[in-house]
Amino acid sequence: MVKQVKIEARDVSMRFKDVLAIQNATCAIHENEFVAIIGPSGCGKSTFLYTIAGFEQITGGSITINGKPVTGPGPDRGVVFQEFVLYPWRTVMQNITLGPEIQNIPKAEAERRAQKWIRLAGLSGFENAYPSTLSGGMKQRVAIARALTYDPEIILLDEPFGALDVQTKNYMIRDLQSLWTEANKTILMVTHSVMEAVLLADRVLVFGSRPSSIIADVRIDLPHPRSLGDPVLQQYEDEVTRTLSAEVDKSMRMERRTVA
Numbered sequence: 001m002v003k004q005v006k007i008e009a010r011d012v013s014m015r016f017k018d019v020l021a022i023q024n025a026t027c028a029i030h031e032n033e034f035v036a037i038i039g040p041s042g043c044g045k046s047t048f049l050y051t052i053a054g055f056e057q058i059t060g061g062s063i064t065i066n067g068k069p070v071t072g073p074g075p076d077r078g079v080v081f082q083e084f085v086l087y088p089w090r091t092v093m094q095n096i097t098l099g100p101e102i103q104n105i106p107k108a109e110a111e112r113r114a115q116k117w118i119r120l121a122g123l124s125g126f127e128n129a130y131p132s133t134l135s136g137g138m139k140q141r142v143a144i145a146r147a148l149t150y151d152p153e154i155i156l157l158d159e160p161f162g163a164l165d166v167q168t169k170n171y172m173i174r175d176l177q178s179l180w181t182e183a184n185k186t187i188l189m190v191t192h193s194v195m196e197a198v199l200l201a202d203r204v205l206v207f208g209s210r211p212s213s214i215i216a217d218v219r220i221d222l223p224h225p226r227s228l229g230d231p232v233l234q235q236y237e238d239e240v241t242r243t244l245s246a247e248v249d250k251s252m253r254m255e256r257r258t259v260a
Ligand SMILES: Nc1ncnc2c1ncn2[C@@H]1O[C@H](COP(=O)(O)OP(=O)(O)OP(=O)(O)O)[C@@H](O)[C@H]1O
Pocket: 016, 019, 021, 039, 040, 041, 042, 043, 044, 045, 046, 047, 048, 082
């Protein structure tokens, strides 16, 4: 069966005043695919994700979701931001049930859905705590639990495991992996970790240095769940790392030239 295209970006460009962040980025992401985005710092990964989320208006090209142009945010897309955005006046539970609340889902049902992700995110017992009393990693886990409770078709993750310790990160990676296989979501995840990308994703899109476009689209042709010790996985990790290292070198040389 041919999978439907869920997200399509064609020749997307994004300019902020005098900074051309993205130039001619083109890709198609299919239903139920897990796609990772990797690239040098500052190349436009978050920007690309937020244009798909509908938070930023592109300055060239087109982005469609299910064939319809993106005109703004929508309930079909859930976002976990690079910097966790929690409402300080709402408790952990109230932050997590925000999505169902907007969708007018009764409170008891919303809390029942939330409980599953609260437990998996290791937040049990903190339901009534306020964000200011949580650690950075805990806030990040609230943000992830919120996106999962929202239950959108598409999940957009911007470095979701960045602030977590290795142990918690491994738990969350495993949960994300089983969520994705169970729930048939389309996931687009920005990460700096090649290991995370090849472990989780069907495809890894490598973004080039600014003005950025997609310079490589590497299919990770291995069944899920994958094991870190798999030598084929390591070959993929080496392949993506080589492409990325060349780009990071290039972007660092360019930054230095700009500064000098
Ligand atoms: N709202 C904005 N206004 C002006 N410039 C912006 C804005 N958002 C991003 N930029 C610029 O666009 C470029 C890409 O930024 P972006 O945050 O997308 O990078 P990134 O690839 O996510 O980097 P990192 O890996 O460090 O998170 C940068 O040069 C940044 O300064």
